[in-house]
Amino acid sequence: MAADATDAVFSPVVAPTTFEETVERLGTAIRSGVLSPGRRLPAERDLAEQLRISRSTLRQALTALAESGHLVAQRGRGGGTFVAERPPLAADPEGGLPDDWRERIAVRRAFEVGTACLAAEAAAADPDAAAPGIAALREQIVAMEAAAEFDAYRRADVALHVGLAELTGIRRLVLQATEHQAAATELIARIPHPWAVLAHSNAEHRRLVAAVERGDVAAAVRTVRRHLAGTQHVLAGLAPGRAGT
Amino acid sequence: MAADATDAVFSPVVAPTTFEETVERLGTAIRSGVLSPGRRLPAERDLAEQLRISRSTLRQALTALAESGHLVAQRGRGGGTFVAERPPLAADPEGGLPDDWRERIAVRRAFEVGTACLAAEAAAADPDAAAPGIAALREQIVAMEAAAEFDAYRRADVALHVGLAELTGIRRLVLQATEHQAAATELIARIPHPWAVLAHSNAEHRRLVAAVERGDVAAAVRTVRRHLAGTQHVLAGLAPGRAGT
DNA sequence: GGGTAAAGGTACGCCACTCACACCTTCGGG
DNA sequence: CCCGAAGGTGTGAGTGGCGTACCTTTACCC
Structure with a gap:
């Protein structure tokens, strides 16, 4: 095992x-x-200021994202930069899992467990403040149940997990949550998703939200753990032999 | 609450x-x-290769660390770069908590909870493989009990938490663990540590290791949670009014 | 005692990235 | 029909990282 601290x-x-x-x-x-499809980003000059980078550098990024189909730019008054109507779901859908997928999924699992813990604590500490956030989570679950195709389901799924991070009130966790979710999407996109599995998954979502709502940290952690373990096992089944580094 | 996802x-x-x-x-x-005091780092040319950076850049870093008292360089054959005998414990012990300390400590808590969860899982999955790592954790606990001064105690404390991350077998978690621990040390160094508190803390350590050893995820998570909640509350008590951003 | 090897220390030029700034182009609304 | 708000373009300076070659120190070995 190459996880020795000095290594x-x-x-x-x-x-x-x-x-x-x-x-x-x-x-x-x-x-x-x-950032949902059709949404307008702040004007370049403003966005550059918010991100604390120069407009030149920002434009490089915007150009790259436009070429990869994430963004669409419109000139002239009333124009702006908009999120594409059908942005790519994953960055690189080429075959084969990245060879560090085990690490990625494990780090994500650790992250989600910790986030769920903090979210449940936050809800327990101030139920009233957490209520609207929890209601938003419920909406995502409904969206998932109504989802006719996997993309829609996955989007709501992501929104749920990000929303969980929002409950903690920690900006850094929210940011990391979106990154982990986007990374997870790229992995998940490669495995089959029978409806039975999605339904089971959603049942876990319900349990998770309920646990968070009543501030039951232990139950929240347990549920998240099981929830993500499923994904991990399915991926392991798909992995070519053992893909460890 | 400024933790909205788009913000x-x-x-x-x-x-x-x-x-x-x-x-x-x-x-x-x-x-x-x-990296313990007196330890010799790899030769600059080798280290640069391992870190995948140029020797020039590496030397800038080494020079900075030497000036700040972390490292000592010795020229000539048999020389090398060594960790100072008494490296500074914290980077900046100037008065006052950084204003984002709440975020930091919360992120650390989330991280530790997730790590403890994965560590307990790893121990449950392969107890024999985890045994030596767990024995190492016990040694750190003994070291903490024997510690005559806070520095020694804290070092063993850090080693314990990093060792926990090592149990997961995930390199990235180990790396993050050392960073979180170093950051935590800077905060913890500013609060008083009566022996009674340290003893209580160590009792929790024992419980944590025991839980991990028997693969009891729930107990491990619960213990870590309580363990870190204590630190958080003490810090909150010291915080000047409310230090939120 | 002198040579040699292994280490840190120094110097310099190239390249990529970032930035600030100035200016052009489009196009809707007053 | 012109103005203003937006994206699009170009340029030059500054900085950081890299590669490379070379110098200096010092312990060990013959």
Whole structure:
């Protein structure tokens, strides 16, 4: 097992550029549905200011996202940059799982468990403040039940998990949640989704929301754990032999 | 509550440089004790290769760490770069908590809960493989009981939590664990630590390790949760009014 | 005692990225 | 019909990271 602490310390250092970070940020937000189709982004000059980057760099990112079908730009007065009507769901739908998929899914699991824990705590600490957020979660569950195709289902699924992070009130967790969800979508898109599985999954969603609502941390954690374990096992079944690094 | 998902998406983009990332990586490893005092780092040329960065950039980082008292360099054959005998525990012990301390401590809690969950699962899945790791955790607990001063206690504490992450076998979690621990140390260093509290804390450690050993996920999560809630409350008591952003 | 190898220390030029700034183009509304 | 708000374009400076070659120190070995 190569998880020794010193090995980890000496593992490669990555330094993403501003351009890459921006594409990642906006791209995941769009793919995960946090920025919904047709939505208008702030004007470039404003957005650059909000993101604390120069307009030049922002435009590089916007151009890249436009070329990859995430965004559509319209010139002239009343124009702007809009999220495409049918943005790509996953960044790279080429065959084969990335070889570190085990790590990714495990990190995501750890993250979700922790988030669910904090969300349940927040709901227990201030039920009134959490109520609207929880109602929003319920709406997503309804949307999932009504979903006629997998894309719609998955979008609501993502919204639910991101909404859970919102309950914690921690901005950083919300950001990470969208990233994890977008990453998870890319993996999940490659496995079959029989309706029976989706129905079962949604039953777990209901249980999760109920647990959060009554502030039952243990139940929330348990439910999330089982919920994600299913995904992990299905992926493991699809993995070519063992794909560990 | 400023944790709305779209707000998070449009929050500032940060792009750390390779230099900064490297200082962060090595600095946290040293401060958290993962790289222990007196330890020799790989030769610059080798280390640069391992970290996948140029030697020039690596040297910038090493120089900065040497100036801040983390490292000591010795020239000549048989020389090398060594971790200082008494490296600084915290990066910036200036007065006052950083204003986003609530976020930090919350993110850390979420992380630890998730990690404990995965660690307990790993132990349950393959008890024999996890046994040596768990024995190492017990050693840290013994070290904490024997600790005569807070520094020694804290180092063992960090080692315990990092060791927990190692049990999961996920390199990324180990890396994040050292970062969270180093960050936590900076906060914890500012609060008083009566021996009674430390003893109580260690009792929780024992319970945590026991829960992990028998693969009891629920108990592990519950224990970690309580364990960290204590820290959070003490910090909240020290916070100047409300330090929210 | 001198050579040699292994380590850190120094210098320099190239390239990619980021930024600020100025300007052009489109197009709806007053 | 013109103005203003939006995206689109171009340029030059500054900075950071990289590669490469070379220098200096020092322990060990013959």
